[in-house]
Amino acid sequence: MLPKAEFVHWWFATGFLILGLLLLAEALVGEAAWRRRPWRVYLWPSFLFAMGVLMWPVMVFYTNSTIHMLAHGSWAQAMMLAGAAELGLARGKLHSPYWRLTTAGAFLVSAAAILLHEQNGWFYARAAFLHHILGWTFIVGAAFPLIRAFRPGSVAVRTGLALVFVVTAVFLYSDRDSASIFGHISPLAGAQHR
């Protein structure tokens, strides 16, 4: 018996919340203090990579349509690439700061995947609304990893990046099919599932 899609969204919300808090802490203390313990450097990149890996079972088990499969698959690849690049930078195997652009790329791929696989309008249903708002949050939020590639030391940029993940977590936690408000707004969306 597979868990419902909203449960998976809540688990990923928890992952994004963890990512956000780790990045926020790193922004607050600065890179030098953060790097004082070697394991800490790998913490959020490996977490991002792991979230990309966990997106594969989502792709396999939640294939409602081809476009869902493509969306989840591209997501998985983008998150793994960003996580791997950040791990390479943390380890010192990669030197160019422009590898950080893979995170900006992951944001844009995720945004495209979210927006393209939602074929209904904003106010069709709660799920549609959340897909649109998540997609646009990632498009706007991509500015932070993009600037971070050129200004890695900026506290404002690092904090902004962290907060994008926290906001994403809030949106994902809001995904609830049986919500009393923003349930199925359009009459075309049919009855509530539960």
Next chain:
Amino acid sequence: MESHFGTEAVAHLRQRSLRATAVNLIGPLTMLAGVVWAFVQPYRLTFLHPHGQGFWWLFAEPPLYVILVGLVFAVSLAPALIHDLEEEEDAAEG
């Protein structure tokens, strides 16, 4: 001069304590957010009304996840991070 150095030292100490306090607050504030959420939307905690709920509904308790994340951060990450922050700033002071 003395008062200038004194003012600078106090300002530096305040800055340091602000950063340390901010890191210290991340965990408790996250836990608080989870607790407030649980009170605002108690129906999201299915263990409060477990009758007839399946495994996944009982396993998925989002407010508890938030509280747990805050707790783990506060207990396992924040203390070492604050320690390192203070050491880093002491080293920078020379």
